[in-house]
Amino acid sequence: MRAAYHEELASIRDSLVEMAHLVGSAMGRATSALLDADLQLAEGVISADVKVDALQRDLEHRAITLLARQQPVATDLRTVVTSLRMSADLERSGDLAQHVAKLARLRHPERAVPHDLRRTILEMGQLAQRLMAQAAEVLITQDVDAALQLEKDDDRMDQLHRMIFQHLLDDRWQHGVETAVDVTLVGRYYERFADHAVSVARRVVYLVTGQYADELATDPPAPP
Amino acid sequence: MRAAYHEELASIRDSLVEMAHLVGSAMGRATSALLDADLQLAEGVISADVKVDALQRDLEHRAITLLARQQPVATDLRTVVTSLRMSADLERSGDLAQHVAKLARLRHPERAVPHDLRRTILEMGQLAQRLMAQAAEVLITQDVDAALQLEKDDDRMDQLHRMIFQHLLDDRWQHGVETAVDVTLVGRYYERFADHAVSVARRVVYLVTGQYADELATDPPAPP
Numbered sequence: 001m002r003a004a005y006h007e008e009l010a011s012i013r014d015s016l017v018e019m020a021h022l023v024g025s026a027m028g029r030a031t032s033a034l035l036d037a038d039l040q041l042a043e044g045v046i047s048a049d050v051k052v053d054a055l056q057r058d059l060e061h062r063a064i065t066l067l068a069r070q071q072p073v074a075t076d077l078r079t080v081v082t083s084l085r086m087s088a089d090l091e092r093s094g095d096l097a098q099h100v101a102k103l104a105r106l107r108h109p110e111r112a113v114p115h116d117l118r119r120t121i122l123e124m125g126q127l128a129q130r131l132m133a134q135a136a137e138v139l140i141t142q143d144v145d146a147a148l149q150l151e152k153d154d155d156r157m158d159q160l161h162r163m164i165f166q167h168l169l170d171d172r173w174q175h176g177v178e179t180a181v182d183v184t185l186v187g188r189y190y191e192r193f194a195d196h197a198v199s200v201a202r203r204v205v206y207l208v209t210g211q212y213a214d215e216l217a218t219d220p221p222a223p224p
Numbered sequence: 225m226r227a228a229y230h231e232e233l234a235s236i237r238d239s240l241v242e243m244a245h246l247v248g249s250a251m252g253r254a255t256s257a258l259l260d261a262d263l264q265l266a267e268g269v270i271s272a273d274v275k276v277d278a279l280q281r282d283l284e285h286r287a288i289t290l291l292a293r294q295q296p297v298a299t300d301l302r303t304v305v306t307s308l309r310m311s312a313d314l315e316r317s318g319d320l321a322q323h324v325a326k327l328a329r330l331r332h333p334e335r336a337v338p339h340d341l342r343r344t345i346l347e348m349g350q351l352a353q354r355l356m357a358q359a360a361e362v363l364i365t366q367d368v369d370a371a372l373q374l375e376k377d378d379d380r381m382d383q384l385h386r387m388i389f390q391h392l393l394d395d396r397w398q399h400g401v402e403t404a405v406d407v408t409l410v411g412r413y414y415e416r417f418a419d420h421a422v423s424v425a426r427r428v429v430y431l432v433t434g435q436y437a438d439e440l441a442t443d444p445p446a447p448p
Contacts, residue, residue: 064305071295084305087313137324169402177404178393184408 005070008062015059017136019090022052024132026097027193031125033104034186035118037111045101047061051096075207080142082203086139089196093132093175096193100125103182112182113184114175116186117167124160124190131157131197142208144216147201151213157194200208225429229294232286236307238285242361243314243392244424246276248322248356251417255349256313258410259330261335269325277316280311286310299431310363313427317356320417324349327406336406338399343390345407348384348414355381355421362425366432368440371425375437381418385411 027044033042045201063080072080081144103112114123138147168180202213209216250269257266296304297330327336339346353376362371388411390406426437433440
């Protein structure tokens with residue numbers, strides 16, 4: 001009974017890792033589709049999201065079956081419940097990758113992102129993908145330090161997001177309102193995607209330490 | 225034991241209803257703060273969100289305790305797990321109301337929303353609040369028809385959201401890029417808020433009928 005239980009729990013964890021890999025890769029491809037106005041790539045990302053949704057439904061089903069059959073308590077119970085939460089984060093991340101791809105499709109054959117923002121958007125896309133890869137790794141290793149590092153790395157995403165706004169609000173902005181709207185939305189999609197990666201890592205920290213990540217991340221008080 | 229169990233389940237339901245009321249009211253006040261550039265009201269919404277967060281943490285704690293102590297199965301188990309999901313929807317809705325209020329604060333003493341979009345934004349705010357009130361009612365009554373109606377009412381939100389974009393992309397737009405960015409974000413906050421209200425209603429439908437809302441909402445096939 002216990003062996004079956006731990007197997008089921010491991011298989012739920014594997015599904016989370018797979019979801020994280022899928023959505024990270026989807027965001028990478030969505031970013032390429034956006035920057036290169038690649039319609040085929042965009043369509044691929046859009047249609048692949050059903051797989052993430054299916055994984056989530058299946059994971060939810062297995063988690064509930066596990067709760068019903070094995071009736072875990074304490075840490076094990078919290079692990080299962082947290083897995084459900086993390087799967088919701090990952091499913092939503094998949095939607096956000098899909099949103100980026102849909103914007104690429106909407107503007108095709110034009111490019112939605114103007115030349116002078118390409119580098120920033122490319123960095124946001126790569127960072128989003130990297131943060132999600134780190135989240136997948138944290139799911140496997142349960143490494144608290146790596147999870148806290150992920151939060152720090154997310155600061156760069158916030159910085160990039162602010163850079164986009166600065167650029168948009170610069171008097172020299174010359175790409176018109178439609179592009180401003182597109183860039184505003186896309187910036188938000190990347191930022192939210194990164195938030196979900198951070199959220200997955202935070203939940204791992206909580207499971208491992210019983211403390212919330214922000215309590216652990218606080219530096220010791222400075223000497224008087 | 226069973227009586228205590230049903231009491232605990234009812235108290236979780238009550239907390240969900242309270243959360244829905246709080247976030248609905250927060251969105252109503254945030255909308256007023258936004259349209260009237262009312263800083264005090266905005267600050268009130270921003271600081272009140274801690275209460276929603278606290279309710280969610282408390283609800284999560286009680287749900288996990290209930291799972292551990294009572295070890296529910298079948299429908300009861302699904303109800304508890306779904307409550308956790310709904311509380312995440314509601315917590316996120318509170319964040320979105322807070323985002324609207326923060327935008328009001330950021331632009332104060334200016335108004336973030338230009339005159340010609342006031343009516344649309346007001347309707348989005350009122351509709352958002354109404355949808356959340358309907359979601360609260362569906363939580364209490366478990367009325368499937370009311371839940372499906374809520375999805376139809378949400379179509380109006382999508383329509384309003386499209387109207388905003390049409391307005392933004394009209395050649396006659398004369399409010400500059402900063403306002404376009406603000407309006408783009410605010411439109412998205414309302415739309416996502418409404419999505420979460422719909423999501424709560426959908427989960428109730430699934431609990432009551434075992435079917436997903438989109439299966440039930442599908443009209444019968446037309447005769448050949």
